[in-house]
Amino acid sequence: DTGVSQNPRHKITKRGQNVTFRCDPISEHNRLYWYRQTLGQGPEFLTYFQNEAQLEKSRLLSDRFSAERPKGSFSTLEIQRTEQGDSAMYLCASSGGTSDGEQFFGPGTRLTVL
Amino acid sequence: AQSVSQHNHHVILSEAASLELGCNYSYGGTVNLFWYVQYPGQHLQLLLKYFSGDPLVKGIKGFEAEFIKSKFSFNLRKPSVQWSDTAEYFCVKWNTGKLIFGQGTTLQVKP
Numbered sequence: 008d009t010g011v012s013q014n015p016r017h018k019i020t021k022r023g024q025n026v027t028f029r030c031d032p033i034s035e036h037n038r039l040y041w042y043r044q045t046l047g048q049g050p051e052f053l054t055y056f057q058n059e060a061q062l063e064k065s066r067l068l069s070d071r072f073s074a075e076r077p078k079g080s081f082s083t084l085e086i087q088r089t090e091q092g093d094s095a096m097y098l099c100a101s102s103g104g105t106s107d108g109e110q111f112f113g114p115g116t117r118l119t120v121l
Numbered sequence: 122a123q124s125v126s127q128h129n130h131h132v133i134l135s136e137a138a139s140l141e142l143g144c145n146y147s148y149g150g151t152v153n154l155f156w157y158v159q160y161p162g163q164h165l166q167l168l169l170k171y172f173s174g175d176p177l178v179k180g181i182k183g184f185e186a187e188f189i190k191s192k193f194s195f196n197l198r199k200p201s202v203q204w205s206d207t208a209e210y211f212c213v214k215w216n217t218g219k220l221i222f223g224q225g226t227t228l229q230v231k232p
Contacts (some may be wrong), residue, residue: 010164040219049125049211049222050165063218098165100220108215109155112165 009033011113015098019119020089027085028116032101039082040110041074043067045080050098054083089120123147123216127223134202135231139167142197142226144212154195156186157222160208168210171195182206204232 012031032039038057039044042050053072058079068074071089074081086093090101096117100110128143130215146154156168167178176188194211207230212223 038218041146042220042222047130047224049213049225050220051222052219055218100165108220109167109170110220112157114164 009100011101013097013113013116015116016030017117017119018116019121021121022089022091025085025087026118027083028097028099028118029083030082030099030113031081032099033111034080034105036101036111037079038110040100041082041084041104042100044096044098045094049086053084078098086105086118089118091120092114094120095119107114123150123214125212125214125219125221125223127210127212127226129226130224131227131229133229134226135230136204137201138230140197140199140202140206140228141212142228144194144195144211144223145193146212146221148193150216152188153186154186154188155213155215155220156180156184156195156197157213158175158208159211162213163188165211200228202228204230206230 013027024058040055044050053068054074056076059076071087072076074084096115098115099113124147126145150196154171157165158168159165169178171178179185186212210226214221
């Protein structure tokens with residue numbers, strides 16, 4: 008499968024715990040994006056990378072959130088001291104870096120904070 | 122801030138009915154527009170896109186959308202829906218590298 012993959016697909020954690028999600032983009036894509044989707048809403052942009060450089064972060068991304076893409080390939084999104092409001096679907100997407108904007112999405116990681 | 126607004130949250134149609142989903146986007150920036158679809162249990166996938174040129178854009182599975190610049194609209198249409206079109210549909214605007222999504226419209230097609 009050459010699509011975007013995300014792991015884990017589901018994560019249940021207790022409030023206050025740290026969690027980390029992984030995204031593997033399509034191999035030839037140099038841009039990688041993270042979005043968050045809550046029930047009944049469209050995905051909201053969190054951050055994106057071009058190669059290993061993090062180019063933009065949304066104000067939604069509090070200090071408890073950090074994302075990395077150390078070698079310009081896979082990316083991780085870590086949430087520290089999780090809160091119940093962090094419960095959501097976390098989506099990763101990648102693109103080939105052209106200006107046309109088409110992004111290819113992974114299946115998402117569903118986070119439930121108890 | 123850039124935004125996208127979809128007119129309908131939940132639409133229920135019978136098979137063979139015509140579909141039109143309304144979408145308005147905010148003024149400003151590059152007007153690259155998309156409709157994405159998410160079928161039950163599947164990833165978000167691109168239905169169609171508009172960057173420039175012919176304002177009537179054709180996508181996969183018989184869908185089309187019309188870009189009307191004066192109305193800041195990008196409505197999605199299909200002449201005759203099928204049960205397999207049951208899904209959630211998102212109108213999306215590209216904005217300096219990131220995508221701005223509408224809140225989505227859930228389409229339920231009854232057989």
